[in-house]
Amino acid sequence: MRMLIVTDAWRPQVNGVVHTLEKLAETLATTGVDTEFLTPSGFRTLPLPTYPEIRLTLATRRMVSRRLNALAPDRIHIATEGPLGMLARRVCLANGWSFTTSYHTRFPEFVRARFPVPESWCYRWLRRFHNAGQAVLVATPSMGEELAARGFKNIRMWSRGVDTELFNPARRQDLGFPRPVFLNVGRVAVEKNLPAFLDLDLPGSKVVVGDGPDLARLKARYPQVHFLGVRKGEELATIYASADVFVFPSRTDTFGNVILEALASGCPVAAFPVTGPLDIIAGHEEGVLSQDLREAAMATLQLSREAARKRALEFSWVNCARQFVDYSLPKHGRR
Structure with missing residues (x-):
């Protein structure tokens, strides 16, 4: 089977969408599915x-039509609602081809944080975009319920996985910062709500891993915070395992792959009780959810690192890939 994934989010971006799609393709290859990508690479961009x-x-x-015909996929998935995703959707509809979509980003909230555009306008457009497909894949039940309430149809659960060999408590070491170490990993951008973490009065050290448009501004505003930039692979895994608490201040993520990476590393999580954390933090042993983020961060210091690891082991890239294939349809096989 040849699967085509259309995505506007691609390398050199470092984010949850790109990571998910790369791990998905890697896992699908082990099951005999050949995955091709249609990305901004090869096109002019701005x-x-x-x-x-x-x-x-x-x-x-x-x-885009020429590219799709040349690739000749058996099944098509449109992962993003950007220019490439919109063009691929138009081509599919014009040819009567079946396709699925996925909802990775709270696009209306992303836009509102930067421009004075009402969320209702964006949701109306997104509803039209996704309802044209045979299924819209979402990472969590709470996200699915929210979209269903907004009129989205054919919603299917598509979970995520984590590399539990790479992200492992055995990598724990002294980072050289005063403990306890409170860590955040992700894009340094307005939608991640980082000041909600950085403004907290916490003991020890605050560490931020990642890059983004707000990095220079936040480094200047919070000189006492350790901003480490982008870290990958074993170096990133070591940082996760060596932290004492992972603080996730975002209120707009649809899942939060970094939460799984922290848990797999034996690092309990403090977060707001919103979509993503609500779905991943199943009990009170691997994380604390509270509208008072400082209270959550301090309480998380008392939690079991073994319980955090145990929760992460429930998430598998193999299961993620199986769900993805199960929901896709042959290109010419409309329901």
Whole structure:
């Protein structure tokens, strides 16, 4: 089987969407599924205003149609609602091809944080975009319930996985910062709500791993915080395992792959009780959810690192890949 995934989010971006799609393709390959990607690579692009790391594809419907026909996939999945995703959707509808979509980003909230655009306008457009497909895949039940209440149809659960060999408590060591170490990993951008973490009065050290458009501003505003930039692979895994609490201040993520990476590393999580954390933090042993983030962070210091690891072991990339294939349809096989 040849699977085509259309995505506007791609390398060199470092985010949950790119990571998920890369791990998905890697896992699908072990099951005999050949995954191709249609990405901004190979097209002219321009930077997204206020967020230059994201490149917007400059293409036409005819150009995308030629690419789709040349790749000749058996099944098509449109992962993002950007210019490339919109063009691929138009081509599929014009040809009567079945396709699925996925909801990775709270796009209306992302836009509102940067421009004075009502969320209702964006949700109306997103509903039309996703309801044209045969299924819209979401990572959590709470996200599915929210979208269903907004009129989205054919919602299916598509979970996530974590590399429990790479992210492992055995990598724990002294980072050289005063303990306890409170860690955040992710894009340094307005939608991640980082000041909610950085403003907290906490003992020990605050560490932030990642890059983004707000990095320079936040480094200047919080000189006492250790901003480490982008870290990958074993170096990143060591940082996770060596932290005492993972603090996740975002209120707009649809899942939070970094939460799983922290748990797999034996690092309990403090977060707000919102979509993502609510679905991953199943009990009170691996994390604390509270509207008072400082209270959650301090209480998390008392939690079991073994319980955090145990929870992460319940998430598998194999199961993620199986769900993805089960929900897809042959290109010419509309329901």
